[in-house]
Amino acid sequence: MVVDRIEVYLDGGESPIAVLKEPPYRLKLDTRTLPDGEHVLRVQTHYRGGGMEIREIPFTVNNYPDVLVLGLDEKSEVSGEVELRLAVGEPDLPVERVGVSAWAYVAALVVVLGGIWSYFALSPATEKIIAEVAPPPAQEAQAHGGGQGAVPAGVDPALMEKGKAVYEANCAACHQANGQGLPGAFPPLAGNPNLQDVGHVISVTKNGLQGPITVNGQTYNGVMPGFPQLSDEEVKAVATYIRNSWGNAFGPVE
Structure with a gap:
């Protein structure tokens, strides 16, 4: 079957966050714009001449699981009054996140993108991935x-x-x-x-x-x-x- 378009929805939204009409079918999902917790990505594939296929991919966003303590470094020596700032979930904060390595964020992104890839690679919509493969x-x-x-x-x-x-x-x-x-x-x-x-x-x-x-x-x-x-x-x-x-x-x- 020939694909007409692919619509991508997030968390039951009525309007798609992306409409893909030409291969390669790719999109970037910035999880930093989403609240931590459970989310669902819905992929609707529309075929020429009628017919539609729907797949839902649940995933969890966990960008800021820890409280950031600013103003007091580990094992630092202090005296007098110390002003501290406790921060949670501030994407633009120019500090190192506590307790979560950069690899954790990469792994989370791989899980989401891997779910999208497996949908196209293992379903009847395989052609959407094959169309990206250039012959030697x-x-x-x-x-x-x-x-x-x-x-x-x-x-x-x-x-x-x-x-x-x-x-x-x-x-x-x-x-x-x-x-x-x-x-x-x-x-x-x-x-x-x-x-x-x-x-x-x-x-x-x-x-x-x-x-x-x-x-x-x-x-x-x-x-x-x-x-x-x-x-x-x-x-x-x-x-x-x-x-x-x-x-x-x-x-x-x-």
Whole structure:
């Protein structure tokens, strides 16, 4: 499924604190602006064509757990009247916080950001993270037009260009721009012998695929959504493109 936007809410608020529309999907959450205690981050993923997924991530803010005593250092020698200041929860106070190391704050931030990352990495919204992964230069050169040579004989170059546009809009987030897919998650299209069957390619494009499939000795067991919204011409174009890119040369789609 293709992501339309991601809305991030905090503590049951009606308005999102962030709306992410383009990858990489990132935000910074400054916990110093939040009161200590329990909080909930809600991530709503909206998909193109309808559908929404919600995940809530509870977390605890504990920036200032100790009272800061100002005016009296540990083991200091004093005499007479000493004026002390007791401070709690003052973010701009230019003093070292007592009892809490800087690593504790880093760990708290890692917990929050790690929760957001695990949502995208382990849920059906995996593509939001995959979209951030740039292919190595060696693989990038394998993309269509990257030194592969001329379009195979009998294949319409204009149809290839149209298919490339359809692929980039609907397929590249999972199968990658270079057709390499993602090991263990999304099968490669480059060098995929299953693409030789035109009927199989068209059926999977229109109706999707569920269940195990083996490509070059590796088994993938996921769910690929269909794209019934594509016209017959668009299906033909994208099928032509994937069958004749990245070193593939299976010929035209009749």
